[in-house]
Amino acid sequence: MSQYTKDELWKIFETLPSELKQAIFSQETADTIWETAERNGLGGEQTHQVAGIVGNSLMGLLHPEDLAQTILDETELSPEQASNVARDINRLIMFPVKNYLYDFYKEITFVPSGKIVQSQMARPPASRSEALRASQQTTAPRPTAKPKAPDVYRETAE
Numbered sequence: 001m002s003q004y005t006k007d008e009l010w011k012i013f014e015t016l017p018s019e020l021k022q023a024i025f026s027q028e029t030a031d032t033i034w035e036t037a038e039r040n041g042l043g044g045e046q047t048h049q050v051a052g053i054v055g056n057s058l059m060g061l062l063h064p065e066d067l068a069q070t071i072l073d074e075t076e077l078s079p080e081q082a083s084n085v086a087r088d089i090n091r092l093i094m095f096p097v098k099n100y101l102y103d104f105y106k107e108i109t110f111v112p113s114g115k116i117v118q119s120q121m122a123r124p125p126a127s128r129s130e131a132l133r134a135s136q137q138t139t140a141p142r143p144t145a146k147p148k149a150p151d152v153y154r155e156t157a158e
Protein backbone atom coordinates (compact mmCIF):
# COMPACT_ATOMS: atom_id res chain seq x y z
CA MET A 1 0.00 0.00 0.00
CA SER A 2 1.23 3.47 -0.85
CA GLN A 3 2.51 5.65 1.94
CA TYR A 4 0.98 9.09 2.34
CA THR A 5 2.34 12.08 4.22
CA LYS A 6 0.39 13.46 7.18
CA ASP A 7 -0.54 16.52 5.13
CA GLU A 8 -1.91 14.36 2.30
CA LEU A 9 -3.90 12.25 4.75
CA TRP A 10 -5.39 15.34 6.43
CA LYS A 11 -6.39 16.78 3.05
CA ILE A 12 -8.11 13.52 2.16
CA PHE A 13 -9.71 13.33 5.61
CA GLU A 14 -11.16 16.84 5.26
CA THR A 15 -13.04 15.78 2.10
CA LEU A 16 -14.78 12.84 3.79
CA PRO A 17 -18.42 12.89 4.85
CA SER A 18 -18.82 13.57 8.59
CA GLU A 19 -20.07 10.01 9.17
CA LEU A 20 -16.83 8.52 7.88
CA LYS A 21 -14.79 11.01 9.91
CA GLN A 22 -16.69 9.91 13.00
CA ALA A 23 -16.18 6.24 12.17
CA ILE A 24 -12.43 6.74 11.80
CA PHE A 25 -12.01 8.36 15.23
CA SER A 26 -14.86 6.73 17.14
CA GLN A 27 -14.32 4.80 20.34
CA GLU A 28 -16.64 2.11 18.99
CA THR A 29 -14.34 1.52 15.99
CA ALA A 30 -11.29 1.37 18.27
CA ASP A 31 -13.07 -1.07 20.61
CA THR A 32 -14.13 -3.26 17.69
CA ILE A 33 -10.57 -3.42 16.36
CA TRP A 34 -9.22 -4.17 19.84
CA GLU A 35 -11.79 -6.91 20.54
CA THR A 36 -11.27 -8.46 17.10
CA ALA A 37 -7.51 -8.44 17.66
CA GLU A 38 -7.85 -10.09 21.08
CA ARG A 39 -10.28 -12.69 19.75
CA ASN A 40 -7.85 -13.62 16.97
CA GLY A 41 -4.61 -13.53 19.00
CA LEU A 42 -3.00 -10.46 17.42
CA GLY A 43 -0.05 -8.78 19.10
CA GLY A 44 0.24 -5.06 19.75
CA GLU A 45 2.07 -4.24 16.52
CA GLN A 46 -0.35 -6.35 14.45
CA THR A 47 -3.31 -4.58 16.08
CA HIS A 48 -1.75 -1.23 15.22
CA GLN A 49 -1.26 -2.34 11.61
CA VAL A 50 -4.87 -3.53 11.35
CA ALA A 51 -6.09 -0.19 12.73
CA GLY A 52 -4.11 1.62 10.02
CA ILE A 53 -5.50 -0.65 7.33
CA VAL A 54 -9.06 -0.03 8.55
CA GLY A 55 -8.43 3.72 8.56
CA ASN A 56 -7.12 3.58 5.00
CA SER A 57 -10.19 1.67 3.88
CA LEU A 58 -12.54 4.14 5.59
CA MET A 59 -10.69 7.01 3.90
CA GLY A 60 -11.04 5.46 0.45
CA LEU A 61 -7.39 4.52 0.10
CA LEU A 62 -7.90 0.76 0.26
CA HIS A 63 -10.74 -1.08 -1.39
CA PRO A 64 -12.74 -3.20 1.11
CA GLU A 65 -12.38 -6.13 -1.28
CA ASP A 66 -8.63 -6.04 -0.63
CA LEU A 67 -8.94 -5.88 3.16
CA ALA A 68 -8.26 -9.55 3.94
CA GLN A 69 -5.31 -9.79 1.55
CA THR A 70 -3.79 -6.54 2.83
CA ILE A 71 -4.14 -7.71 6.44
CA LEU A 72 -2.53 -11.01 5.50
CA ASP A 73 0.36 -9.31 3.67
CA GLU A 74 1.11 -6.57 6.18
CA THR A 75 0.58 -8.32 9.52
CA GLU A 76 2.04 -11.79 8.93
CA LEU A 77 -1.12 -13.44 10.24
CA SER A 78 -2.23 -16.87 9.13
CA PRO A 79 -4.75 -16.85 6.27
CA GLU A 80 -7.47 -17.99 8.69
CA GLN A 81 -6.69 -15.20 11.18
CA ALA A 82 -6.60 -12.57 8.43
CA SER A 83 -9.90 -13.81 7.05
CA ASN A 84 -11.53 -13.76 10.49
CA VAL A 85 -10.24 -10.26 11.24
CA ALA A 86 -11.40 -8.96 7.84
CA ARG A 87 -14.81 -10.59 8.27
CA ASP A 88 -15.32 -8.94 11.67
CA ILE A 89 -14.14 -5.56 10.39
CA ASN A 90 -16.44 -5.74 7.37
CA ARG A 91 -19.39 -6.78 9.50
CA LEU A 92 -18.90 -4.45 12.47
CA ILE A 93 -17.14 -1.38 11.04
CA MET A 94 -17.65 -1.20 7.27
CA PHE A 95 -21.24 -2.42 7.05
CA PRO A 96 -22.70 0.40 9.20
CA VAL A 97 -21.08 3.07 6.99
CA LYS A 98 -21.53 1.30 3.67
CA ASN A 99 -23.74 4.04 2.22
CA TYR A 100 -21.00 6.62 2.72
CA LEU A 101 -18.39 4.38 1.12
CA TYR A 102 -20.41 4.32 -2.13
CA ASP A 103 -18.71 7.57 -3.13
CA PHE A 104 -15.43 5.67 -3.28
CA TYR A 105 -16.53 2.23 -4.32
CA LYS A 106 -19.40 2.05 -6.80
CA GLU A 107 -21.67 -0.98 -7.04
CA ILE A 108 -20.59 -2.65 -3.79
CA THR A 109 -22.82 -4.53 -1.40
CA PHE A 110 -21.73 -5.42 2.11
CA VAL A 111 -23.58 -8.23 3.81
CA PRO A 112 -23.44 -8.86 7.57
CA SER A 113 -21.37 -12.02 7.12
CA GLY A 114 -18.52 -9.81 5.94
CA LYS A 115 -18.70 -11.02 2.36
CA ILE A 116 -18.64 -8.31 -0.27
CA VAL A 117 -21.01 -8.96 -3.15
CA GLN A 118 -20.23 -7.07 -6.30
CA SER A 119 -21.82 -6.50 -9.65
CA GLN A 120 -19.48 -4.83 -12.12
CA MET A 121 -17.59 -3.07 -9.31
CA ALA A 122 -15.42 -0.19 -10.38
CA ARG A 123 -11.93 -0.37 -8.94
CA PRO A 124 -10.92 2.62 -6.87
CA PRO A 125 -9.11 5.39 -8.71
CA ALA A 126 -5.34 5.44 -8.54
CA SER A 127 -5.35 8.66 -6.55
CA ARG A 128 -7.70 10.54 -4.28
CA SER A 129 -7.71 13.52 -6.69
CA GLU A 130 -9.01 11.23 -9.45
CA ALA A 131 -11.77 10.07 -7.10
CA LEU A 132 -12.75 13.67 -6.37
CA ARG A 133 -12.83 14.55 -10.07
CA ALA A 134 -14.92 11.47 -10.86
CA SER A 135 -17.41 12.18 -8.09
CA GLN A 136 -17.79 15.79 -9.25
CA GLN A 137 -18.51 14.69 -12.81
CA THR A 138 -21.28 12.29 -11.82
CA THR A 139 -23.90 14.34 -10.02
CA ALA A 140 -27.02 12.49 -11.22
CA PRO A 141 -29.12 11.00 -8.41
CA ARG A 142 -28.73 7.28 -7.86
CA PRO A 143 -31.77 5.15 -8.63
CA THR A 144 -33.03 3.07 -5.75
CA ALA A 145 -33.07 -0.59 -6.60
CA LYS A 146 -35.43 -3.10 -5.08
CA PRO A 147 -33.90 -6.34 -3.79
CA LYS A 148 -34.09 -9.16 -6.31
CA ALA A 149 -34.34 -11.87 -3.66
CA PRO A 150 -36.49 -12.05 -0.54
CA ASP A 151 -34.97 -10.71 2.67
CA VAL A 152 -33.38 -13.70 4.42
CA TYR A 153 -33.10 -11.77 7.69
CA ARG A 154 -36.80 -11.10 8.04
CA GLU A 155 -38.42 -12.95 10.92
CA THR A 156 -42.00 -14.10 10.83
CA ALA A 157 -44.41 -12.24 13.09
CA GLU A 158 -46.36 -14.41 15.46
